[in-house]
Amino acid sequence: MPTIYDLSQRLTDYLDIQQVNQVRRAYFYAEQAHDGQRRKSGEPYVTHPLAVASILSEMNMDHQSLMAAMLHDVIEDTQIDKADLSDQFGDTITSIVDGVSKLTHLHFETKAEAQAENFQKMVMAMAEDIRVILVKLGDRLHNMRTLGVMPPAKQRRIARETLDIYAPIASRLGMHDIHMELQDLAFRAYYPMRYKYVGRAVQQARGNRFDMIEKIEKTLEDCLEREGLPGDIKGREKHLYSIYRKMVTQKKSFAEIMDVFAFRIVTDKIDTCYRILGAVHNLYKPVAGRFKDYIAIPKANGYQSLHTDLFGARDITIEIQIRTEEMEAIATQGIASHGDYKAGKDNEASYNRARQWVQGLLEMQRQAGDSMEFIENVKIDLFADEVYVFTPQGRILELPKGATPVDFAYAVHTDIGNSCVSCRINRRLAPLSTPLESGQTVEIITTPSAQPNMAWLNFVTTGKARTNIRHFLKTKEQGESIALGNRLLNQFLANFDTTVDSLDEAVLKEYLDEVELLSLDDLLREIGLGNKMAYMVAQRLKPRSHDETKQKLPNRPSNRPLSISGSEGMVLSYARCCHPIPGDMIIGHISSGRGIVVHRDDCRNITEFQDDPKKCVYLDWDKAVDDEFEVSLKVELAAQRGIIATLATKASAVGANIHRIDIDEKEAQMSTVHLDISVRSRIHLARVMKRLRALKSVSRITRA
Incomplete structure (x- = not known):
């Protein structure tokens, strides 16, 4: 366990001495506030906030974030209140600490309700200062690292919450390293036997193929040197939870999962990324349909990279990621790779995307009926794989896999979603329930008199669309x-x-x-x-x-x-x-x-x-009623070729719209046909029935 002196020494690498001293002051204040308190493991409680601050220091977080990490449990677990903390450390740090703190003074009927309310409170604090979630992720990561001392039931509950909320949030903010570690730790706590079996399978695969992996890495290095392309190659294994999820979602055995091994090539500039891609494709045969260009079309969290799968030697399939050093920093640390967390610098793409996402959460929270509905909608957004579609003007929108034109309409603007009536996908009319695919151009047709339909809730996938419709x-x-x-x-x-x-x-x-x-x-x-x-x-x-x-x-x-x-x-x-x-x-x-x-x-x-x-x-x-109403008719007729088409033609000729036709065969020569049609009134219905009754084959027609 690092001490405050170890942490201080590390902080001098990127903070000035005055800022380091402020972090030390926050530590000693927390140590005094938590005096006498111990964790489940028996260690002094202050070791936890110190560990959280150490996690944030590895991402070179600013001194205010580190101070908030030191103090993040003071309001929740000691006698010190917000006013006392504000007097000592100012409003900025106090607001971050308060945003991380749970709602301990309120009573909730269930754990799920408490989780939902606390998350809703945190989202509102994130909207003010996004460092709230960075401190919370550091807090959750250390808790997951030390989860083994908790009772099994509590381990499973915390692990499930981590998989549902905190790991996806880390991914959404581009914090890849924390995202992966949270997933693996939660996987181990929630599915201990599955974790052991997958880990054993990976270890066995590594042992069988280790020499081949080294050989492929050396071959790649020689290829780059031969082509005169700069690049640092890092071989790695896929994380256990990532492998397990592929086995579950793709319904495959471990042996069938292709890209257990992966290589990352970090180079100097974007042009070199594409040249390296050509070189490795010339070296090994690429797997069809497994190339993704996240440089041209970045992910919502700002992630950029080229992904390609290759057939290596001895039938080993490998994944290669190619990116620049700047992309590598964003990929591993995400929003935490930027030094400015307050509004004012709008030139950082991933920071802006994160702010937009938080603002979207805030809008969703305002529209939701309660905290449980809000958190369910957030989960839907967090767990989505992406598709990329275009507006007619060429703007790219990222949507979850399975999203429909209604989701697209609400992603453009709430008013567009509320007034959409139909859509064109690649210039062709399509149903609003059509699942979208990457690369499609979607045009939404609106009319001022239109309004959302309750049936849309059956097929929309985004939390924003669902919340706004409701x-x-x-x-x-x-x-x-x-x-x-x-x-x-x-x-x-x-x-x-x-x-x-x-x-x-x-x-x-x-x-x-x-x-x-x-x-x-x-x-x-x-x-x-x-x-x-x-x-x-x-x-x-x-x-x-x-x-x-x-x-x-x-x-x-x-x-x-x-x-x-x-x-x-x-x-x-x-x-x-x-x-x-x-x-x-x-x-x-x-x-x-x-x-x-x-x-x-x-x-x-x-x-x-x-x-x-x-x-x-x-x-x-009312005399002014002007609408169409559905009505059912029962028609008994002599069976003959083309009679159904004749019935439909006659009904349509009188202005009736047919919704459904069912046929019951009573005898060899007689049939009963059930028609569901829409009419304007009894007079209109009488005209329809008169027209159908005039057919020679119709023996009887009644209103069902």
Whole structure:
């Protein structure tokens, strides 16, 4: 374990003496604050913050980050509060420490909820100062290195959290070395037997092929020397978790995993990278489809490199990565390779990408319904493999594998996503659910009247798209349910000669307190969603001056039925059992959480509720209704060649759109055809049925 004196000696290599002394002061302050506290291993607690600071010093982090690392558990685990820390070390360091600290003063029902809330707090702190996550990653790395002293159940929980959140974040920020070590340590803790077996297999493969690996490395060196190309060659093995993940995702045995061994060639400039690529392709045969150019199209975290797989000697497949020294620094340390972590220097690509990603997290957090929804969306983004697609203007967008044009639209802008109706992929119209592939050009077609569809949630993959769709639908549903609740309550209040706008404020407040709602809008939303009965609420909110002995609330509102236009949105739906259409006598079934479900009044499923004001409300169709409604027809006809095409042609000629056709064969010469069509009204339906009935082969047609 390094001491503060060892660390101080190392820090003098890149910090001035005054900054080193400030780090030493933070250490001694932490040592005093944690006096008497010990880790599970029995060591003094201060060895942990010292180790975290040492990890950050290996990345040449600034002195404020190192001071925050020394103090990162002071607020959480000692009697010192934020005010005391701020007096001693200033607001900047205190805000980093506070961002890393857990929410220990709040009670959570589950560990998952606590994890989600703490991560949400950390994201908000990251938006202010991205060094928060760098300190947290150092903290998590040391905890993982010393995880063996914890009980097995706690080891598995911490390892799962590391695989789900912290290792992917390190990858997203380009911190390759920390990302790989976190994954391997978590793999060992979560799957100890699998870790042992994969490790044993790698050791055996290394023993069998070690001489061949050395020979390939020497051959590569000779090739570069012969071509006069500068390059430092480093051979390495794939990390155990990386091998295990390939075995799981590709469903292959260890022997089938191709690139267990890899070589990295670090050179002086980009031009040399491509010349080295040509040289190694001339030396060994490349594997088709396994070349990736991350120099021309960098990853979202700023990573740049050329990747190629080659067939080496004795059927050994090797991976070669070719990059410059600057790319190597970014690849291993990511954002930590830059000295400026505050807004102001916008010339560092990986730093800017990291800031954009954090801002995207912050936007997602604002739109999410709760911390659990937020963290699930973040996990979706963190675990994605990438595809690279182009806008019509040539801008490159990185999206997760399996992303659709809807994900692309939201990646461009939230308003584009909210108003998209269709898309063109490589200039051809395509469904919005089409999975995108790298290299495609995607054009989104929008219209101001469009809005997100709930069905999109079934195929979108990005957290941003999912969060924005849910937020839009939630906001839309809230407005629609308030409007419907207002109409329903006004109908029943009319029995007491009053309206929602004329309610007694004292009576309203008393009732809201009783049902634990904050405002009238909350009450109207509950009525519109069917969670509260309008006639019961009206009974409670009637004016106190009203004489109950003279007039009691009838089972039905005294004014005319509620008119519907078909544009009420998500709080009003149409029953699939009877398919009501304009012109039908209708009744509304109040369904908790769904609002009003419209049935035909002769529907057998509604018979037992018709006279119950708690369950049903009378409806009629608005004269201005202008929409198409689905209806089912049952057609009995003589079987003959081409009859289905004839039915479709006749229905389309009268303006009916056919959604589905099913055929039941009753006898050899007779068939029953079920048609699902959309019509505008009963009159339109009658014209369709008349046209179909005129066919000689049709013996009977009825509405199902």
